[in-house]
Amino acid sequence: MSIKPELLAAAGSLEDAAAYLEAGADALLVGEDRFGMRLPGSLTLNDIRQVVQHAHGRGSKVYVSLNNLMTNDLLPELPAYVKALGEIGVDAVEFNDPSVLTAVKELAPQIKLHWNAEMTATNYSTSNYWGSKGASRVILARELNMDEVTDMKPLLQVEAQVQVHGMTNIYHSKRRLVNSYMSQQGRPVNEGSLDKERGLFLIEAERQDEKYPIYEDVNGTHIMSSEDICILEDLHLLMAAGLDSFKVETLLKPRQYNKLVISIYRKAIDLYTADPSSYAFQEDWMDEIRAIQDPERELSFGFFYKEQVY
Amino acid sequence: MEAMAQPKYKGKRYRLDKPELLAPAGNLEKLKFAVHYGADAVYIGGQKYGLRSNADNFSFEEMKEGVEFAKKYGAKVFVATNIYAHNEDVEGIESYLRSLEEAGIAAIIAADPAIIEVAKRAAPKLEVHLSTQQSTLNWQAVKFWKDEGLPRVVLGRETSIEEIAMIKEHVDIEIEAFIHGAMCSSFSGRCVLSNHFTDRDSNRGGCCQSCRWKYDLFEDGREDNGNWVSEEVQMMEQRASRPSPFKPGVTQIPLFQPEDNQFTMGSKDLCMLEHIPDLIEVGIDSFKIEGRMKSIHYVATVVNVYRQAIDSYMADPEHYVLKPEWIEEINKAANRPLNTGFFYDTPDHEDHIYEPEEKAVPYDFAGLVMAYDKHSGTAVIQQRNHFKPGDEIEFFGPEGTFFKQVVGPIQDEDGNELNAARHPLQLIRLQVDQPVRNFDMMRKRKG
Numbered sequence: 001m002s003i004k005p006e007l008l009a010a011a012g013s014l015e016d017a018a019a020y021l022e023a024g025a026d027a028l029l030v031g032e033d034r035f036g037m038r039l040p041g042s043l044t045l046n047d048i049r050q051v052v053q054h055a056h057g058r059g060s061k062v063y064v065s066l067n068n069l070m071t072n073d074l075l076p077e078l079p080a081y082v083k084a085l086g087e088i089g090v091d092a093v094e095f096n097d098p099s100v101l102t103a104v105k106e107l108a109p110q111i112k113l114h115w116n117a118e119m120t121a122t123n124y125s126t127s128n129y130w131g132s133k134g135a136s137r138v139i140l141a142r143e144l145n146m147d148e149v150t151d152m153k154p155l156l157q158v159e160a161q162v163q164v165h166g167m168t169n170i171y172h173s174k175r176r177l178v179n180s181y182m183s184q185q186g187r188p189v190n191e192g193s194l195d196k197e198r199g200l201f202l203i204e205a206e207r208q209d210e211k212y213p214i215y216e217d218v219n220g221t222h223i224m225s226s227e228d229i230c231i232l233e234d235l236h237l238l239m240a241a242g243l244d245s246f247k248v249e250t251l252l253k254p255r256q257y258n259k260l261v262i263s264i265y266r267k268a269i270d271l272y273t274a275d276p277s278s279y280a281f282q283e284d285w286m287d288e289i290r291a292i293q294d295p296e297r298e299l300s301f302g303f304f305y306k307e308q309v310y
Numbered sequence: 311m312e313a314m315a316q317p318k319y320k321g322k323r324y325r326l327d328k329p330e331l332l333a334p335a336g337n338l339e340k341l342k343f344a345v346h347y348g349a350d351a352v353y354i355g356g357q358k359y360g361l362r363s364n365a366d367n368f369s370f371e372e373m374k375e376g377v378e379f380a381k382k383y384g385a386k387v388f389v390a391t392n393i394y395a396h397n398e399d400v401e402g403i404e405s406y407l408r409s410l411e412e413a414g415i416a417a418i419i420a421a422d423p424a425i426i427e428v429a430k431r432a433a434p435k436l437e438v439h440l441s442t443q444q445s446t447l448n449w450q451a452v453k454f455w456k457d458e459g460l461p462r463v464v465l466g467r468e469t470s471i472e473e474i475a476m477i478k479e480h481v482d483i484e485i486e487a488f489i490h491g492a493m494c495s496s497f498s499g500r501c502v503l504s505n506h507f508t509d510r511d512s513n514r515g516g517c518c519q520s521c522r523w524k525y526d527l528f529e530d531g532r533e534d535n536g537n538w539v540s541e542e543v544q545m546m547e548q549r550a551s552r553p554s555p556f557k558p559g560v561t562q563i564p565l566f567q568p569e570d571n572q573f574t575m576g577s578k579d580l581c582m583l584e585h586i587p588d589l590i591e592v593g594i595d596s597f598k599i600e601g602r603m604k605s606i607h608y609v610a611t612v613v614n615v616y617r618q619a620i621d622s623y624m625a626d627p628e629h630y631v632l633k634p635e636w637i638e639e640i641n642k643a644a645n646r647p648l649n650t651g652f653f654y655d656t657p658d659h660e661d662h663i664y665e666p667e668e669k670a671v672p673y674d675f676a677g678l679v680m681a682y683d684k685h686s687g688t689a690v691i692q693q694r695n696h697f698k699p700g701d702e703i704e705f706f707g708p709e710g711t712f713f714k715q716v717v718g719p720i721q722d723e724d725g726n727e728l729n730a731a732r733h734p735l736q737l738i739r740l741q742v743d744q745p746v747r748n749f750d751m752m753r754k755r756k757g
Contacts, residue, residue: 069466069497072448072476098454119502120394120443120513125424143505143513148397155397171521172500173575174468174652180659181527181573185566193541199530200565202573204507204523214527220497221575225506308509310363310516 004273006245009262012041017051023259024266027061033218036065040251049088061091067116070097082107105134112136119143124155131158142168146304150241159244164231165261166249171223178216211296229302233281239272257292328624330596333613337366340609341376346749347610347708348617351386359391362602363515370409377414386416392441394513395424407433437461443499449480456483467493471653475592484595489582491600495521495575524572527565531556571664578661581648583640586619607675611643618710642673679750689742697754698730707750715743
C-alpha cells in the first residue's frame with residue numbers, strides 16, 4: 001500500500017455533489033460566484049451546509065473556493081462568510097488574495113487553507129512561503145510540465161494538488177469583453193445572456209479547429225482552453241511522485257460526462273494504491289472517456305510534455 | 311479651494327506631496343533620456359527575471375553607469391524582477407539580487423514571494439516594490455504586504471481612483487499606479503494565451519500579445535425537440551421572423567456579419583494626462599509610465615509632458631490649467647487611441663480597438679542635438695532618421711522648449727553640403743531658428 005492520493009471534483013449544485021461523491025470523489029470543491037472564480041455553479045451557504053452534511057456523512061471532504069481577486073467592496077462581506085463556513089464545518093478554503101488568508105486565520109482558524117493562484121503558482125519556494133503563512137496545500141499551475149511537478153514534490157512543505165482532467169482558464173479580464181464587442185456591433189444583449197450556459201466560443205484565423213469557450217459573469221470575462229487535459233495514461237507517474245490531490249475540472253461539462261471521468265480516475269487510483277508494482281494503465285478506460293468526449297475538444301496532456309520558451 | 315475643478319471621485323483630500331514620475335528605460339540611452347527629460351526614477355530590466363525577454367536588457371556594468379548618470383540628477387533606478395519564477399529560476403535569485411544591490415539599484419519590482427523573500431534576506435539595501443503582476447486591488451491585501459516589510463505596492467490596473475483613495479485611507483504605504491501606456495486587458499499575470507497559442511510563457515516574459523489578435527465569435531446551438539435553437543435565434547425571432555440559420559448539419563452559428571469588425575481583447579492605451587490633479591490629490595506616490603520596449607522619442611516626449619504637468623500643478627494647484635500643447639505633444643508619441651482605463655469606470659466598447667490599428671506614430675525621431683554654437687546659430691545634429699532641406703521639423707527639449715522650422719542647407723562634419731541626411735548617427739550641421747541644447751530632440755512628421 002502506498003499513500004492514497006485524493007480525488008477532487010468541483011460541484012455546481014447539490015445534484016452534482018451527490019453524483020460526484022457517488023462516482024468516487026474523495027472531496028468536492030464548491031463556492032459562490034462572489035468569492036470564488038469559474039465555479040460550475042454558485043451555491044448558497046445553505047447549499048454548502050447540505051453538501052457538507054452529505055459529504056461528511058460518507059467520510060468525504062468539502063472545500064470552498066474563495067480564490068477571487070478581492071476588491072475593497074467585497075472586504076466587508078468576507079468576515080461573516082468566513083465565520084459561516086467555519087460553523088458549517090467546511091474542511092478547507094481555496095484562497096489567492098491575502099485578505100482571505102487573514103480573515104480565515106482570524107475568524108475560522110480550524111479551516112485549512114489551500115493556496116490557489118491559478119497560473120502563477122509555479123515554484124516550490126513560493127508554495128512554501130504561503131505554507132509559512134498558514135497554507136496547507138498548493139494548487140499548482142496547469143502550465144507546469146511533468147518534470148517540474150514531480151521534481152517539486154520533495155521540496156514542498158505543503159500538500160500539492162494538480163489538475164488531471166478538464167479545461168483550464170487561459171485568460172481572465174475584469175472587462176466585459178463580449179458585451180463590449182456586441183455593443184460596438186450595435187447588437188442587442190440580453191442581460192445575463194453571456195454566461196457560461198450560452199455556449200459562446202472564439203476561433204482564431206490560423207487555428208480553425210480550436211474552439212475557445214468564452215463567457216462573462218460577475219467576475220468579468222473568462223476564456224477557456226480549447227483542449228481538455230487528460231493525464232489518465234500517465235497518472236501513475238504523479239502517484240509515484242506522491243502528489244496529494246488530483247482535480248477533475250467539471251466546468252462546462254455535462255454531469256454524466258463528469259461522473260464517468262471521476263469513476264475512471266477512481267478506478268485508476270484504487271488500482272495503483274492497492275499494488276503500485278502491478279499497476280498498468282488500461283486502454284479501455286481511455287476508450288470509455290473518448291466515447292463521450294466532445295469530438296471538437298481534443299484530449300491532451302496539456303503542458304505536461306510541452307516545451308515552452310520565453 | 312472652491313476655484314479648483316471638482317474631482318470626479320468622492321472624499322478627496324487636498325494634499326501637496328509631490329509624486330514621483332517613474333519612467334521606463336529599455337536600454338542605457340533611453341535611461342539617460344528619461345532622466346534628462348525629467349523622470350524622478352526609471353525602471354529597467356536586467357538579463358534575468360524580467361518580463362521583457364525581447365528587450366535589449368541591461369548588463370550589470372550598464373546598470374552601474376545608469377545609476378551614476380541618474381545620481382547626478384537625483385534620480386533612482388529600479389529593476390523589474392517581475393516574473394513568476396519556476397523551480398529552475400529559484401537558485402540564481404540570490405546572487406542576481408546581490409549584484410543589483412552592488413550596482414546601486416534602489417529597488418526591485420517583484421511579484422513572486424520566491425524573489426521578494428530572498429531580497430529581504432540577502433540584499434536588504436534593495437527596496438522591494440510589489441509588482442502589478444500580483445493584481446493587488448484591496449486595502450487588506452496592501453496591508454498584508456506592508457506588514458511583510460514592503461514599502462511600496464504597484465496596484466492592479468483595475469483599481470479605480472475611489473478604490474485608491476480607500477487604500478490610502480487605510481494603509482500608510484507608498485502607492486504606485488500606471489498612468490500612461492499600453493495595458494494588459496486581462497488581470498496582469500492571469501493570461502496564458504501566449505502559452506497556448508505559441509508555446510511562449512507569458513509570465514516569464516514570452517508574451518506575444520495574442521490579446522491584440524482578431525477572433526471570430528460563435529454560439530453553439532442546442533437541440534430542442536428536434537430543432538436547433540440558440541439565444542441568437544430567439545432574439546432574431548423577437549426582432550423579425552427570419553429563417554433559422556441552423557440548416558441541416560449546422561450546430562453553431564456566427565455572431566457577426568461579414569462586414570463587422572472582429573472580436574478582440576485589445577485595449578486602447580492609458581493616458582491620465584487630463585487628470586493630474588485627481589491623481590495627485592488622491593495621494594498616488596508614484597506615477598508610472600509603461601513602455602520598456604518604446605523608443606527614445608516616445609520616452610522623452612511622454613516624460614517631458616508629465617513632468618511639466620506635475621510641476622505646474624505643484625507650483626500653484628489653485629490656478630493649474632491643462633495646456634492644450636501637452637495633449638498635442640502626447641498625441642505625437644501615441645501608438646494607439648487613448649483612454650482612462652479603470653480610473654473612473656470599467657472600460658466598455660469605446661475602450662477597445664476593433665478597427666484596424668494604425669500602428670504608425672505620426673512622427674519620426676529625426677535627430678539629436680549634440681552641440682550648439684550661439685554665435686553662428688548652428689547646431690550639430692546626430693541623424694536618427696532621414697531628413698533633408700525643405701522638411702518641416704520640430705525641436706523640443708526638457709521643460710517644454712519647443713519650436714518649428716524648415717530645414718535649410720545642411721552640411722556634414724567636413725563642411726560638405728548634403729542634399730539629405732541619409733546615414734544613421736551621421737553628424738550634420740544645421741542652422742536653427744532658436745537656441746538648442748545638447749539632448750534636445752528633432753522630430754519630423756512622417757510621409
